[in-house]
Amino acid sequence: MNITPATFLRLSGGFVLLLLCMSCAKLLPSSKKTLNSPWTDYESAKRDYMKIVPGVTTVAELKKLGFDPNLVPNIRIMSTTEVISIFIPNSSIAVESLAPGIQECIHSKDRCTAYMIEPSIVGKKRTGNFWADFLTFKRVTNTNGWKFRGLIAIVDDVVSYRDPAGGQPLIREEEIQKKPLGPLQEIGGILQDAVTQ
Secondary structure, three states: OOOOHHHHHHHHHHHHHHHHHHHHHHHOOEEEEEOOOOOOOHHHHHHHHHOOOOOOOEHHHHHHHOOOOOOOOOEEEEOHHHHHHHHOOOOOOOHHHOOHHHHHHHHHHHHEEEEEEOOEEEEEEEEOOHHHHHOOOEEEEEEEEEEEEEEEEEEOOEEEEEOOOEEEEEEEEEEEEEOOOOHHHHHHHHHHHHHHO
């Protein structure tokens, strides 16, 4: 079989173009939001959280479990006022109807603090065709990870209340943005903003 130089160049060019298109997907942006925390997944955060026993667990024991707002990110220290705004969002809810540990916190006023615990690992990655993404015709973003949420109230250095564990054990989302005109739609939006100003 004889291959002419022109055929060889076409085949070589097609092969190079194919390789470029296959490797272009690796050029798409990605991000991962990871907090330096002792938990690598939802279950490990929940396991440690469930070890907290109201009326028994002390602040020192919380620190051993990893719930130290001074060392671990995404643990927010809350005042009694913030606790009231969460559990009594309107006047129709009476303090007496709340869990005893929250009542103790509210009545203790300055002796009570609370921790809002929200560790998470969330990653975003754009997938699909590089050129369609680059020219904004079609962007596909996949989000994966987990988010934990818990709240504890502390009175006189002892946990008085532990909220049930919450959050999202598994985050798996796909967002698809389509712009039939690609970059021209971006220009149209810029021109419209310029005209309205």
